[in-house]
Amino acid sequence: MILRGMRLSACMLAVVIMMASCGGDKKKSYDEIGQSGLTVRTENMRDNLPLISERGVLFGQMSSTLCGAGWQGDSLRSDIKSVCGDNVAVTGYEISDVASGTDVSGMSLSAIRSDILSTVQRGSLVIIRWMVPEYLDDEELTDNITSMSNYLASLQDGYGKRAPVLLYIMPRVHDEWYMSLPADDYKNVYKIIADKLRELGTSNIVAGYSAEQTTNEKETFKAYMPDCELGAVDLSVGDINESENTDARWQMLSAQVKALVAVAKSKKCGAGITMGDYCRKDSAYWSQRVLPLIAGNGLTYALFRENSGMGGDIMAACPYPGSSDIADFMHLYNDKRTIFAHNLNGLYLKKKD
Secondary structure (H helix, E strand, O other): OHHHHHHHHHHHHHHHHHHHHHOOOOOOOOOOEOOOOOEHHHHHHHHHHHHHHHOOEEEEEEOOOOEEOOEEOOOOOOHHHHHHOOOOOEEEEEEOOHHHOEOOOOOEHHHHHHHHHHHHHOOOEEEEEEOOOOOOOHHHHHHHHHHHHHHHHOOEOOOOOEOOEEEEEOOEOOOOHHHHOOHHHHHHHHHHHHHHHHHOOOOOEEEEEEEEOOOOOOOOOHHHOOOOOOOEEEEEEOOOOHHHOOHHHHHHHHHHHHHHHHHHHHHOOEEEEEEOOOOOOOOOHHHHHHHHHHOOOOOOEEEEOOOEOOOOOOEOOOOOOOOOOHHHHHHHHHOOOEEOHHHOOOOOOOOOO
16 A cells, blocks of 8 residues: 555655646746747848858858768767867858758768758858759649758757758759749749748748859840849859969959948848859968958858868868968968858857847
8 A cells, every 4th residue: 555655655655756847837938939920040141141241251161060071970070170279150051952862972861961960069150052853733833942941940959949940942053953943933933932931931041042153245244133132142263273263263253252242231231252263272372362362251151062082082172181382372361361160250140139
């Protein structure tokens, strides 16, 4: 009888605990939602993006802690960190068909999810470039959007706090199917996607617009720019070979960056450049080419392509242990106008009035 009484007391105690947890003052959600319907951290990121250039420019690399020169899948590793002892302030990812379970290079979305959470934990910016897959009908497009919305919702830590993401919808690059769309059709599809994501309750993204540099005046950057609110605009720069690393090329880029920043100011959003020169870097590439381009021109970030490959088949957009451009890169790293992980703070905090 005593034993049964002890069991009864234990049961009653459990009920009391359950009642206490269900009643009274409920705790606020760890992931509070702001007035815009976005998480508070996502709102703060959106508001802070245009202000970063007042301090400097965020330096970033695609898949920085997922792959590098001669390695892949080591979450504790980074070529940039191996070179300068610091992580990048921006990490980028490229995703197309979410249902495939991998990114455009074959990396698992599960690994990317873990990497994104680690990046946000460091306080750095996360960029996803979504090459929306071609679809046959409205239903298939909706399925693609729903898959992406579900994946974005899965980017949450153990407390249920979602990782804020700057999402570039349909970056106008390479030979993507939507590159053939007229400007009005492109903007219409972009709006359908953005509206549907919002309708699905995707609360941790700020949408961005990205397009590659072009010499075709009929397809200007502005002509395809969506009419909706944007978190940032981005200029995607194509790769070059060594013979194209000329003063004329960098002068043209400088003019394009200034035009981009002017567009960003008119939209009250951030401005970024994504580039990946896989050519051999000369002794002045980082200090006399890249640094003057990205620093002091009003850019929010400069995002470089990933390092990859094994053995003698290395593709490197940034320095790595043993590369010949490390000493020159350190001039860029030590410049007060460049921001890496150690001196980036407050990206997800409310801006001061």
